[in-house]
Amino acid sequence: MPRINLDSIEPVNRTGYPTPFNRELAGRWYRRLAPTSGLTDFGVSHVVLKPGSWSSQRHWHEGEDEFLVMLEGEAVLAEDDCEILLKAGDCAAWPKGSTNGHHLRNESERDCAFIVVGGGTSTGGGYSDIDMMFTADGRYIHKDGTPYGNATRP
Amino acid sequence: MPRINLDSIEPVNRTGYPTPFNRELAGRWYRRLAPTSGLTDFGVSHVVLKPGSWSSQRHWHEGEDEFLVMLEGEAVLAEDDCEILLKAGDCAAWPKGSTNGHHLRNESERDCAFIVVGGGTSTGGGYSDIDMMFTADGRYIHKDGTPYGNATRP
Numbered sequence: 001m002p003r004i005n006l007d008s009i010e011p012v013n014r015t016g017y018p019t020p021f022n023r024e025l026a027g028r029w030y031r032r033l034a035p036t037s038g039l040t041d042f043g044v045s046h047v048v049l050k051p052g053s054w055s056s057q058r059h060w061h062e063g064e065d066e067f068l069v070m071l072e073g074e075a076v077l078a079e080d081d082c083e084i085l086l087k088a089g090d091c092a093a094w095p096k097g098s099t100n101g102h103h104l105r106n107e108s109e110r111d112c113a114f115i116v117v118g119g120g121t122s123t124g125g126g127y128s129d130i131d132m133m134f135t136a137d138g139r140y141i142h143k144d145g146t147p148y149g150n151a152t153r154p
Numbered sequence: 155m156p157r158i159n160l161d162s163i164e165p166v167n168r169t170g171y172p173t174p175f176n177r178e179l180a181g182r183w184y185r186r187l188a189p190t191s192g193l194t195d196f197g198v199s200h201v202v203l204k205p206g207s208w209s210s211q212r213h214w215h216e217g218e219d220e221f222l223v224m225l226e227g228e229a230v231l232a233e234d235d236c237e238i239l240l241k242a243g244d245c246a247a248w249p250k251g252s253t254n255g256h257h258l259r260n261e262s263e264r265d266c267a268f269i270v271v272g273g274g275t276s277t278g279g280g281y282s283d284i285d286m287m288f289t290a291d292g293r294y295i296h297k298d299g300t301p302y303g304n305a306t307r308p
Contacts, residue, residue, distance in 0.1 A: 002256060003231065003238055004245040033221070037247035041219040041273030042196045046245065065195040067187075069223065069269050071243055077157065084157055089225055091158040091200065091269070093191035102156060115223050115245070117271050119195030 027053030063123030073112030101128030181207030217277030227266030255282030
């Protein structure tokens with residue numbers, strides 16, 4: 001059946017971010033839904049953020065659109081110019097190529113959960129608040145191009 | 155801001171289905187979210203089904219993956235071999251090419267709402283329960299290839 005049994009997919013909280021940029025993500029637990037359900041045209045993740053956790057460092061994609069819908073709880077969506085609260089049912093979209101970085105922070109006292117969809121082609125992107133970028137082949141580099149050791153996106 | 159103001163997008167309930175296949179869709183109200191938010195890598199719709207309404211005739215896509223997450227209320231998901239109830243938070247996925255047609259029917263007494271994502275390339279598809287198919291260029295035809303007048307997908 002096409003209904004996805006979330007309980008059958010082990011949530012993971014790994015990230016390839018080099019220290020110390022991984023610290024705020026310790027309470028981000030995600031399940032990748034596309035591999036187990038046979039989808040190849042776009043990626044889908046079910047994400048739970050524990051209180052205090054971030055979805056990512058504030059970032060943007062050069063070649064991939066992103067879409068998010070909040071399922072439970074609430075989180076602060078932060079961008080260059082503002083912060084807003086996303087609640088259950090709220091939707092947000094980030095077209096590729098915009099360099100206004102975004103992320104979600106759970107500043108509440110309970111878990112929040114959302115679905116995030118990504119499509120397009122991985123051609124790299126950047127981070128707004130830290131000296132880091134990611135390459136088309138998934139490596140993390142400084143903004144001057146030097147690598148962060150062997151750190152790669154999971 | 156990337157938060158999508160659903161209230162600013164007029165919901166529509168049009169369908170290109172020829173009569174009588176459009177009747178069960180009279181209570182399907184959808185908002186296309188990608189055009190207003192600049193997404194091009196995949197399509198996203200926010201859909202409300204009034205009690206008694208269907209999401210579509212039971213169908214499948216040759217070249218497009220589909221993903222759905224239920225936001226509110228509940229609906230019956232029907233396929234060739236079974237029916238199951240989808241409730242808020244439930245996710246479902248339909249990889250392209252599977253000819254096991256699907257649709258949702260709101261058999262409850264209150265509205266349900268969901269997000270549906272579609273990606274890939276429109277190469278046509280079919281309907282499981284009626285003498286109809288749709289072509290890559292969006293026309294509706296009988297299974298013997300003869301057209302249904304000028305009916306096209308909206």
